[in-house]
Amino acid sequence: MRATIMHAPGDVRVEDRGKPAIQQPTDAVIKVVAACVCGSDLWPYRGADTLHEPRPMGHEYVGIVEDVGADVKNVQPGQFVVGSFFASDNTCEICRSGYQTGCVHRQGVGGAQAEYLRVPLADGTLVATPGTPDDDKIPSLLTASDVLGTGWFAAKAAEVGPGKTVAVVGDGAVGLLGVLAAKQMGAERIIAMSRHADRQALAREFGATDIVEERGDAGVQKIRELTDGLGAHSVIEAVGTQESMMQAIQATRAGGHVGFVGVSHDVALPGRELFSSLVHLHGGPAPVRQYLPELIDLILAGDIEPGKVFDLELPLDQAAEAYRAMDERRAVKVLLRP
Ligand SMILES: [Zn+2]
Numbered sequence: 001m002r003a004t005i006m007h008a009p010g011d012v013r014v015e016d017r018g019k020p021a022i023q024q025p026t027d028a029v030i031k032v033v034a035a036c037v038c039g040s041d042l043w044p045y046r047g048a049d050t051l052h053e054p055r056p057m058g059h060e061y062v063g064i065v066e067d068v069g070a071d072v073k074n075v076q077p078g079q080f081v082v083g084s085f086f087a088s089d090n091t092c093e094i095c096r097s098g099y100q101t102g103c104v105h106r107q108g109v110g111g112a113q114a115e116y117l118r119v120p121l122a123d124g125t126l127v128a129t130p131g132t133p134d135d136d137k138i139p140s141l142l143t144a145s146d147v148l149g150t151g152w153f154a155a156k157a158a159e160v161g162p163g164k165t166v167a168v169v170g171d172g173a174v175g176l177l178g179v180l181a182a183k184q185m186g187a188e189r190i191i192a193m194s195r196h197a198d199r200q201a202l203a204r205e206f207g208a209t210d211i212v213e214e215r216g217d218a219g220v221q222k223i224r225e226l227t228d229g230l231g232a233h234s235v236i237e238a239v240g241t242q243e244s245m246m247q248a249i250q251a252t253r254a255g256g257h258v259g260f261v262g263v264s265h266d267v268a269l270p271g272r273e274l275f276s277s278l279v280h281l282h283g284g285p286a287p288v289r290q291y292l293p294e295l296i297d298l299i300l301a302g303d304i305e306p307g308k309v310f311d312l313e314l315p316l317d318q319a320a321e322a323y324r325a326m327d328e329r330r331a332v333k334v335l336l337r338p
Pocket residue numbers: 088089090091092093094095096100102103104105
């Protein structure tokens with residue numbers, strides 16, 4: 001089968017690899033219908049994460065179940081499924097509390113930018129849709145696998161709700177879908193921080209009421225000006241750098257909440273400033289499995305169309321170009337079709 005392999009920073013190739021097979025009785029193998037490139041895939045692409053050996057890429061996927069292990073009961077061959085980027089049993093105490101990405105049996109899912117994918121702990125990880133969805137729903141269902149679920153968790157972690165003012169740091173796909181999530185959760189005012197016209201337009205389409213182009217201290221100042229000097233109730237951090245994290249904390253009012261979902265890279269929080277801020281911090285790898293049934297329903301009902309974040313679609317064989325386009329910010333997010 002064809003699969004996307006990262007050999008070194010900037011070096012992504014689509015190669016022939018062995019088709020994955022069932023290894024554990026709890027596994028499923030799916031035929032990938034669509035996959036995509038994640039902002040987090042750009043960290044190793046840019047050399048910010050170390051690659052110790054060639055890495056099969058991709059952790060966002062929708063597909064058709066091809067084969068299941070002997071112990072799998074909840075999904076069966078032929079079903080269309082959406083899964084999380086972490087496999088989880090969905091039965092342990094941590095999973096039952098809604099934190100499937102902290103599952104005591106969690107395993108990373110990797111290699112989804114390929115024709116076939118092995119998914120461990122299939123019963124806990126995969127959610128089947130009712131019937132096979134129409135083709136126009138596939139991009140949106142694919143977002144539920146990670147970016148939408150991550151934006152959703154960020155909004156929950158930031159305690160977004162009716163009457164709240166929300167600020168979103170980061171205008172990548174997760175930040176934009178954080179805007180969509182905040183809108184769905186009834187936020188009164190949603191301030192998107194972005195300096196790119198195309199992303200600002202999509203943020204507005206998803207529900208942003210204000211745009212702030214400044215970043216760093218100037219960005220914080222602007223958020224305070226827009227909120228009577230208080231700061232936002234809820235701030236979504238969707239980048240993962242020192243600057244973005246501090247921007248998020250400083251843009252939050254005393255008693256407010258930061259939901260941070262950008263994969264943290266060399267972020268060091270100053271204890272005294274954190275102590276003085278009176279801000280709640282919650283975040284991490286989003287337990288998208290918790291939200292999959294609800295998100296699938298919203299998408300199939302046509303209530304949300306998160307698939308609009310894909311502004312480029314390429315055949316799998318052009319995965320290298322997909323990475324280049326996102327790295328050079330020519331595309332917000334690229335969908336790959338095997
Ligand atoms: Zn678990």
